[in-house]
Amino acid sequence: MQSSYNPWLVAMSFVVATLASYTALDLTGRIYVLASPRLRHVWRMGGALALGVGIWSMHFVAMLAFSLPIPLGYDFAETAYSLTLAIGASYLALCLTTHTQLTAVRLVGGGAFMGLGIAGMHYSGMAALRMSPASAISRRGSRPRSPLRSAPPAPRCGWRALSNDDARYVLRKRFGAALVMAIAISGMHYAAMAAAEFAPGAICGAAAGVNAAWLATSVILFTFAILIVTLLLSRFDARTSFLVGAVSRLNGQIVRLATLDTLTGLPNRATLTERIERAIHAARRQRSLFAILFMDLDGFKTINDSLGHSAGDQVLSAFAQRLLICVRTGDTVARLGGDEFVVLSENLASRTDAAALAEGVLERMRRDTWADSQPLQVMPSIGIALFPEDGDSVDTLLKHADAAMYEAKRAGRSTYRFFEQRMNEAATRTLQIQNALREALAERHFTLHFQPKFDGKSETLAGAEALIRLHHPQLGTLAPLEFIPIAERSGQIVQIGCWVLREACRQIRRWVAQGLPPIKVAINLSPRQLLQAGLVPTMLDIVNAEGVRCEQIMFEITETVAMQDAARTIEMLREFQASGFEIAIDDFGTGYSSLAYLQRFRVKQLKIDRFFTNGLDAHGEEGSAIVSAIIALAHSLEMDVVAEGVETESQLHMLKAMRCDEMQGFLLGKPLTAEAFGDLLRGRTLTADAC
Numbered sequence: 001m002q003s004s005y006n007p008w009l010v011a012m013s014f015v016v017a018t019l020a021s022y023t024a025l026d027l028t029g030r031i032y033v034l035a036s037p038r039l040r041h042v043w044r045m046g047g048a049l050a051l052g053v054g055i056w057s058m059h060f061v062a063m064l065a066f067s068l069p070i071p072l073g074y075d076f077a078e079t080a081y082s083l084t085l086a087i088g089a090s091y092l093a094l095c096l097t098t099h100t101q102l103t104a105v106r107l108v109g110g111g112a113f114m115g116l117g118i119a120g121m122h123y124s125g126m127a128a129l130r131m132s133p134a135s136a137i138s139r140r141g142s143r144p145r146s147p148l149r150s151a152p153p154a155p156r157c158g159w160r161a162l163s164n165d166d167a168r169y170v171l172r173k174r175f176g177a178a179l180v181m182a183i184a185i186s187g188m189h190y191a192a193m194a195a196a197e198f199a200p201g202a203i204c205g206a207a208a209g210v211n212a213a214w215l216a217t218s219v220i221l222f223t224f225a226i227l228i229v230t231l232l233l234s235r236f237d238a239r240t241s242f243l244v245g246a247v248s249r250l251n252g253q254i255v256r257l258a259t260l261d262t263l264t265g266l267p268n269r270a271t272l273t274e275r276i277e278r279a280i281h282a283a284r285r286q287r288s289l290f291a292i293l294f295m296d297l298d299g300f301k302t303i304n305d306s307l308g309h310s311a312g313d314q315v316l317s318a319f320a321q322r323l324l325i326c327v328r329t330g331d332t333v334a335r336l337g338g339d340e341f342v343v344l345s346e347n348l349a350s351r352t353d354a355a356a357l358a359e360g361v362l363e364r365m366r367r368d369t370w371a372d373s374q375p376l377q378v379m380p381s382i383g384i385a386l387f388p389e390d391g392d393s394v395d396t397l398l399k400h401a402d403a404a405m406y407e408a409k410r411a412g413r414s415t416y417r418f419f420e421q422r423m424n425e426a427a428t429r430t431l432q433i434q435n436a437l438r439e440a441l442a443e444r445h446f447t448l449h450f451q452p453k454f455d456g457k458s459e460t461l462a463g464a465e466a467l468i469r470l471h472h473p474q475l476g477t478l479a480p481l482e483f484i485p486i487a488e489r490s491g492q493i494v495q496i497g498c499w500v501l502r503e504a505c506r507q508i509r510r511w512v513a514q515g516l517p518p519i520k521v522a523i524n525l526s527p528r529q530l531l532q533a534g535l536v537p538t539m540l541d542i543v544n545a546e547g548v549r550c551e552q553i554m555f556e557i558t559e560t561v562a563m564q565d566a567a568r569t570i571e572m573l574r575e576f577q578a579s580g581f582e583i584a585i586d587d588f589g590t591g592y593s594s595l596a597y598l599q600r601f602r603v604k605q606l607k608i609d610r611f612f613t614n615g616l617d618a619h620g621e622e623g624s625a626i627v628s629a630i631i632a633l634a635h636s637l638e639m640d641v642v643a644e645g646v647e648t649e650s651q652l653h654m655l656k657a658m659r660c661d662e663m664q665g666f667l668l669g670k671p672l673t674a675e676a677f678g679d680l681l682r683g684r685t686l687t688a689d690a691c
């Protein structure tokens with residue numbers, strides 16, 4: 001029998017197939033990212049309905065486009081069955097392809113279901129024509145074609161198009177894939193139809209059924225409505241989910257910011273406070289013991305200043321990670337800020353447990369090297385406060401653990417200390433000094449004292465060392481050994497150091513203005529100042545601004561600091577020397593000098609620490625052997641030697657006998673105020689004149 005097609009309806013069937021495919025792809029992408037299983041299920045059902053109706057209606061519209069010279073109609077039950085088949089297959093395919101773990105097997109399975117479903121729907125749809133005789137829909141005699149032979153494009157394309165890899169929510173890609181899928185579905189249909197033969201004289205048993213034109217219009221409209229509504233809902237839902245997701249992500253971030261430290265991801269101060277409060281309640285109820293371990297990294301500021309902030313951050317993160325390994329399960333490790341960390345360890349049997357924990361941390365940190373490019377060892381000083389004996393509130397416990405930590409620092413660092421009541425006073429004193437330092441520069445609480453240095457042979461005045469003092473209205477006069485380490489920690493030493501140099505220069509000029517002879521003044525530099533970028537130019541600017549010649553200033557660097565990073569020291573010494581400043585190595589004998597470096601420093605003076613000067617009396621022959629060896633060594637390296645802390649006549653005699661170049665000590669002259677030192681200078685000048 002001769003068959004023909006209505007081209008408009010054929011075109012329409014293709015549009016329906018494309019839209020259905022697009023909807024299917026959109027839904028797979030949509031369902032794939034949904035987190036809630038319930039929502040996934042609802043969307044799978046809705047999606048299966050839309051896709052099933054879409055595919056079925058493509059087929060049905062294509063069937064309606066088809067005409068034979070006999071009246072045609074469709075059996076309702078068979079038609080409904082083919083629709084159910086399409087929806088069922090779509091559901092199974094969606095279930096497989098929208099699984100959270102999209103494996104190749106699932107994709108192939110989904111494609112196969114889709115392909116079989118489409119083929120099944122097609123043939124059951126055709127059966128709805130109820131052609132009689134039954135063989136009316138026959139295979140072409142000469143070239144028999146299996147219905148399945150026309151089917152393969154559908155599953156293959158379904159497999160490709162449903163892949164979430166390709167359809168990455170890019171509209172163009174998705175539309176392209178939908179077109180391919182539509183060609184596959186339509187291709188399958190028209191190929192299957194071409195494979196069908198309608199025997200002459202056959203009649204359609206369902207011709208009395210539903211009117212074809214009416215059916216075509218309503219099926220197309222109905223399908224479009226379903227597909228478009230589904231698409232719109234999917235878009236709307238995607239937007240809502242996006243907003244909900246964004247809001248919940250933002251909420252998560254806010255919570256993280258409020259409770260966690262951003263650098264290390266550890267609980268922050270607020271969270272720690274809350275946990276200590278809870279620990280206090282629990283320990284009261286259970287009558288148990290807990291410990292707060294307060295840690296501060298030794299020399300962290302040096303690392304930060306010399307290697308830069310990103311290296312500092314790396315060290316902090318690495319320290320945090322290692323600390324987490326050291327603690328027991330259930331312990332809280334928090335970062336208070338800067339280089340301060342706290343461990344809260346609950347349910348301890350005794351204080352020995354806390355000591356063991358601290359020892360474990362120190363041991364672990366001693367073993368590890370840090371920061372990938374630089375082998376660095378970063379050790380903490382640890383202070384321990386116990387509940388209930390050391391305090392019953394968060395503030396007191398933290399304050400006492402902090403005080404114990406300071407004690408550990410004073411005891412030589414990289415160690416731990418339990419809190420003791422006497423530390424409270426030390427902590428209060430530290431706090432008072434911190435406050436005093438804050439206002440000292442502005443309120444002019446600092447003064448400089450000058451200690452004379454004398455020539456070893458002639459005992460004439462050779463120079464002076466500037467020594468800072470802090471006079472506080474309440475605290476009285478403070479010695480530098482007490483406040484310099486605190487100013488070092490807070491970084492205030494940099495400003496204070498500039499003040500010292502400026503004030504020393506001004507004093508030199510004042511003395512000159514009084515007609516006194518020019519005198520060379522030694523200025524102490526602290527470790528923190530040495531790390532300051534552009535230290536030499538800054539110092540040079542001050543000296544120039546005050547109108548003093550560089551040759552009148554000598555800088556003292558302690559041996560320990562000079563040897564810490566000897567290569568850097570050499571570089572800086574060259575810079576100082578190039579500007580015309582002289583350098584002395586202070587407190588020699590207290591550090592571990594490498595002779596090779598000492599030679600390369602090429603400094604003007606070596607100042608023997610007063611411990612060795614004292615040893616001349618206290619340690620007999622051994623004491624004098626050491627001092628004479630140091631003097632001989634310095635002379636062989638062409639350095640002058642200054643003995644510090646000369647307190648007795650016998651020391652003076654021995655040093656003279658050993659050809660010590662200069663002497664400094666209470667015996668010859670204590671540190672004096674600027675006026676008193678001026679008087680000393682004046683007296684010396686007068687004596688010299690009289691001679």
Ligand code: C2E
Pocket residue numbers: 451466467468479480481484497500524525526556586587610644645646647664665666667671
């Ligand atoms: P230093 O540089 O070794 O200074 C010598 C210290 O020994 C001074 O203590 C001085 O008073 C003391 N001294 C001198 N002769 C004798 C003696 O015969 N017997 C005894 N027992 N002590 C003597 P001072 O002034 O307390 O300074 C202590 C340290 O503080 C200084 O040691 C220095 O390292 C530091 N310092 C002082 N002034 C400054 C400053 O302006 N800047 C920096 N960065 N540090 C300073």
Ligand code: MG
Pocket residue numbers: 465524556586
């Ligand atoms: Mg000194």
Ligand code: MG
Pocket residue numbers: 586587607609644
């Ligand atoms: Mg000294």
